[in-house]
Amino acid sequence: MAKAAILEQPGQGLVMGDVELADPGPHEVLIDTKACGLCHSDLHFIEGSYPHPLPAIPGHEAAGVVRAVGSEVKTVKPGDHVVSCLSAFCGHCEFCVTGRMALCLGGDTRRSGDAGPRIRRADGSPVNQMLNLSAFCEQMLIHEHACVSIDKDMPLDRAAILGCAVTTGAGTIFNACSVVPGESVAVIGCGGVGLAAINAAKIAGAGQVIAVDPVPEKRELAMVLGATHAVDAMAPDAAQQIMAISKGGVHHAIEAVGRQASADLSVACLRRGGTATILGMMPLDCKVGLGALDLLSGKKLQGAIMGMNHFPVDLPRLVDFYLRGLLDLDTIIAERIPLERINDGFEKMKSGHSARSVVVFD
Known part of the structure; x- marks a missing residue:
């Protein structure tokens, strides 16, 4: 069982609960989540501005350590440090093969209906996976094309914000513009x-x-x-x-x-x-x-969705920029909080006076 922050009803914050993740399918990766940034995109769903099937676990700006992989996974292995990205790519659609991976609709990166849900409650009822990640949880079960392996020298709390905020902002400068x-x-x-x-x-x-x-x-x-x-x-x-x-x-x-x-x-x-x-x-x-x-x-x-990133290439480069002292992630992170304080973190976001809050998992 894994502890998660679950969205039950829009406008009522997140509720702590236990969930169970399935075993990895052929192209899936099970990750122990180590850190996850709080993003305004999550808040849009939490407040109901953007619709989503409920109950669901938000969270998409994450880093962690691979625990297990499916039989066909080629890109990561157990023990790898990884950053997740919500723009999972299939690799063979029009957008992928013309170099616009961020536009891929990623249909092939989701589970087929007959495979059963990736996330369930203890009673067996399914919990919806938001943006194919659901990172406000102690574990993630995602497609291998939704994460990338990074240098283990990279601190995972800083690595997490690469997954959305930095990929979007920096990617826009380098790729879209x-x-x-x-x-x-x-x-x-x-x-x-x-x-x-x-x-x-x-x-x-x-x-x-x-x-x-x-x-x-x-x-x-x-x-x-x-x-x-x-x-x-x-x-x-x-x-x-x-x-x-x-x-x-x-x-x-x-x-x-x-x-x-x-x-x-x-x-x-x-x-x-x-x-x-x-x-x-x-x-x-x-x-x-x-x-x-x-x-x-x-x-x-x-x-420019997600900075029009090519994240398997861009993310390791951003890690390298940080390790060389070019990219300043420390200033962007305003606070580190436990999962139990996640609603406080979103309230702070609404006030608009601080930069990124990051949930860190023990």
Whole structure:
């Protein structure tokens, strides 16, 4: 049996309970979870903003140690340290074979209906696996293409946040935007994803890195992580400030919050030919647009799910960046908490004043 934080009803927080995980199928990996970051995407499900079959175990930004593997698993072995990733890939669909693995719908990475559920309660009733991971649990049973082996020198609490926040933020800089040294970057929203994007923009050699957030503490964190300038997102002239700092607008504006106003701001601060990239999970009725003059100016708007990562390649590189002192994960982590305090961690997230909370398992 494994202890887990279970979502029974939206809006009522998570409930501690015991679950049982199945034996690994042919391509499955059983992992002892060691750490899991709290992500705003989890909160969207917990609060009911995004629907999901219940009961379910959230959590998707995790690291752990492989306990057992299925008969066909080739990529990891028992004892390996691994990071999980929610963008599990099949390896043979149109998106995978054209190098856009993050767009894979991953149908083949889920269990078939006749194989039985991966997670059950003690009474045998199934518990839904969220995003094919369900990492707010002492163990995970996932497809081998949902995790990657990493250097054992990497601390697992830091490794966990690579699985979503850093893969999304840094991946956007390196993959979706292909930032060229000297280009200007504005990052709107300085939570875990935004701070990772700022740190990656510094690594990529961006000329200006402008951090945009309403919270002074987060703007200060952004400066530690490599921002060259900081702007209050709530200032009525925020767009004009960014335009002035960047001398006519930024090459890349990255929205890392999931709010209509911040998405609109990302478009408003572009220079001619610039690109706005939306990372945040916005309310489902939101739309972001380019006007006629924006289009005539060659401006572009894109989404970038999970930073358009190639995570079997990207994640070990991010680990290497950390071990070489280039990637600052220590500043992004605000606190480490036990699983029992997970609801407190999400309440702290709602206040918006700190960066990443990480659940650590003994």
